Amino acid sequence: MVVLSFLDWFWIVAFLLLMVGSGILFYRLGKRSEADFFLAGRGLPWWLPASSVYATHTATDTPMWVSGVIYKHGLAGLWYTFFSAWCAISAFVSARIFRRSLAYTQAEWQTLRFGGLPSHLLRGWTAGWQVFMNMFILGWVGIAMGKICHYLFGWHPFVGLMVFSAACAVYVLAAGYWGVVMADFQQGIIAFVAILIVSFWGIAAAGGPAAIVTKLEALGQAHRLNPFAFTGWFGGDFPIAWFLTMVVIAVIGGFGMGTSIDWYAEAQRIQSARSVKDAAWCIWSGTALVLMRNAIWGAAVLGFFVLYPDLTEVKDYEMAWFRLGFDNLPAGMLGFFFAAIVAIHISTISTHLNLGAVYMTRDLYHHYLRPEADERQLVWVGRLSTLLLLLGSFVFGSIMENITEWLIFALWIMAAGVWLPNILQVVWWRFNGWAYLASWIANLVLSWLVVWVLPAFGVIPALQDYQQFWLLMVLGALVYVPVTFLTKPEDMKHLVKYYVMSRPIGWWGPVRREAEKLGLL
Amino acid sequence: MAFIRRQWTPREADEWTREDWIAIVLSPFAYAALMVGTALSVMLxxxxxxxxxxxxxxTLVMHWVINPKLSTVSDEYEKKQKAYLEELERQVKWEDEP
Known part of the structure; x- marks a missing residue:
């Protein structure tokens, strides 16, 4: 347990008041309309949603995860965090296309890209899945905060989960996305300053950069300084085949929408930007900052490694970065550090509360239940949805220990069998709603077979995750490619409307020619 | 004509051109270099x-190449956004479909 001084508590209370108070200040803006409550009126300059991208992807569990992979693999572990590089291409391709569609959410975009019954089935499915996923992420991140509070103060983990998520919900309920993005801006600054201070303090505690290099060489661990220290093409726990698969998934995935679980949060930031250009630069720069922050964490965790080179339990070394702070910062600074952890935590919580609520309000309530609802009703449904997500996250958080394995599997199936369909829906006019729906259904079945059932019965050997990815991609294609050609293309008028509005990249020749024939281009 | 265009009409900027592909290729390398370079620089x-x-x-080259085009796309698109938003609201109300 850590003992905090008066100055420490001052920092914590002051930061909490600042964060919650600044969110509430935007109450009047948030209640104006559905577009204000969920997209801040689509009028933000690039640096505001960029800070939100950065703050959202700096969660309490992120330094634990980065610590884990760097302690295990050295700087080569940074490539695990390179999955966020999907924004490299997305910023100039799918973000541009999505921003021009003006859809509030990915689920809504499905009804613009596809037509008829499959589009509505897809919208319902995507919205339901996103409500579930946001509730899950809230529980997951919330219980990570609970564990930190338990480590620091001896509180029951559920107390840490509830207190800070509930404090955050105050401004999300009041001001919606306006509260989220304004609080994220200051939380992002606080978090970045704290990450710099703690990381460099930790590196100094390990003797400084030169001493860390010398100690790694003395320990026979100099390869940890090499970001390209792979264990061969296919063998070992860090093969080149894994690296190449990761690069393909991350980088080429930028041509699609939904190829990363982070797309759904970024989609909200893309639509809240005031122009196509602001949308592009907000996700590009926010992600660049995320990658550079991971690199700073990586260097600090090397310092932790030379201080404690013999840790074998994940639960011990995944706390590396937190321990550098709590073990080394002087009294008075500990409160600042904890306040920064709170900032890191609630910036993620606020995003997922508002993001889950937009799917519940816009895609389920407004679309299916009350299409004639007025703006005032929609804002109130948004608030009620936020509250439901908060309560749901408490339930998820309390049972997280038991379901994590299953839900990580749920995260995995998001990426594998539907990775290519998520790209095809953007770049190929002939790919239709039935094919996309078929790819989801096929993936739900095939991923269970490939990951769990067939290896258990010895039909196929237990495969590494990158091998599962390629196998699922091929098997999925055997289902959705025939479905594409055995079902009719989307209605040409529907496609022309979508094309003229969004101007997608890729194979859209017949649609473009039709649009030109109609004099729309 | 210059290899990299810096002046665009709205109609030209709507097309996918060489400048887009240059940004698409440079961008992942910029990310990788910023990440790896930061880690090794911190280690001095x-x-x-x-x-x-x-x-x-x-990053600077990528910005120089693509930003003029993005600016033109944005300026032209923002003029149409109000009409597009009205069209969007009409399209997504599924009860109105024939």
């Missing part, structure tokens, strides 16, 4: 400074 390794500088240069 000279190769880290070189990689980080390469990342910054790639």
């Amino acid at each position: 390794m000279p190769v880290g400074y070189v990689i980080l500088a390469a990342g910054v240069v790639l």
Whole structure:
């Protein structure tokens, strides 16, 4: 347990008041309309949603995860965090296309890209899945905060989960996305300053950069300084085949929408930007900052490694970065550090509360239940949805220990069998709603077979995750490619409307020619 | 005509051109160089400074290439946004479909 001084508590209370108070200040803006409550009126300059991208992807569990992979693999572990590089291409391709569609959410975009019954089935499915996923992420991140509070103060983990998520919900309920993005801006600054201070303090505690290099060489661990220290093409726990698969998934995935679980949060930031250009630069720069922050964490965790080179339990070394702070910062600074952890935590919580609520309000309530609802009703449904997500996250958080394995599997199936369909829906006019729906259904079945059932019965050997990815991609294609050609293309008028509005990249020749024939281009 | 265009009409900027592809290729390398360069620079390794500088240069070149085009796309699109938003609201109300 850590003992905090008066100055420490001052920092914590002051930061909490600042964060919650600044969110509430935007109450009047948030209640104006559905577009204000969920997209801040689509009028933000690039640096505001960029800070939100950065703050959202700096969660309490992120330094634990980065610590884990760097302690295990050295700087080569940074490539695990390179999955966020999907924004490299997305910023100039799918973000541009999505921003021009003006859809509030990915689920809504499905009804613009596809037509008829499959589009509505897809919208319902995507919205339901996103409500579930946001509730899950809230529980997951919330219980990570609970564990930190338990480590620091001896509180029951559920107390840490509830207190800070509930404090955050105050401004999300009041001001919606306006509260989220304004609080994220200051939380992002606080978090970045704290990450710099703690990381460099930790590196100094390990003797400084030169001493860390010398100690790694003395320990026979100099390869940890090499970001390209792979264990061969296919063998070992860090093969080149894994690296190449990761690069393909991350980088080429930028041509699609939904190829990363982070797309759904970024989609909200893309639509809240005031122009196509602001949308592009907000996700590009926010992600660049995320990658550079991971690199700073990586260097600090090397310092932790030379201080404690013999840790074998994940639960011990995944706390590396937190321990550098709590073990080394002087009294008075500990409160600042904890306040920064709170900032890191609630910036993620606020995003997922508002993001889950937009799917519940816009895609389920407004679309299916009350299409004639007025703006005032929609804002109130948004608030009620936020509250439901908060309560749901408490339930998820309390049972997280038991379901994590299953839900990580749920995260995995998001990426594998539907990775290519998520790209095809953007770049190929002939790919239709039935094919996309078929790819989801096929993936739900095939991923269970490939990951769990067939290896258990010895039909196929237990495969590494990158091998599962390629196998699922091929098997999925055997289902959705025939479905594409055995079902009719989307209605040409529907496609022309979508094309003229969004101007997608890729194979859209017949649609473009039709649009030109109609004099729309 | 210059290899990289810096002046665009709205109609030309709506097309996917060489400038888009240059940004698409440079961008992942910029990310990788910024990440690796930062880590090695913090460790005060000279190769880290070189990689980080390469990342910054790639970022600046990418911005120089693509930003004029993005500006033109944005300016033209924002003029149409109000009409597009009305069209969007009409399209997504599924009860109105024939």
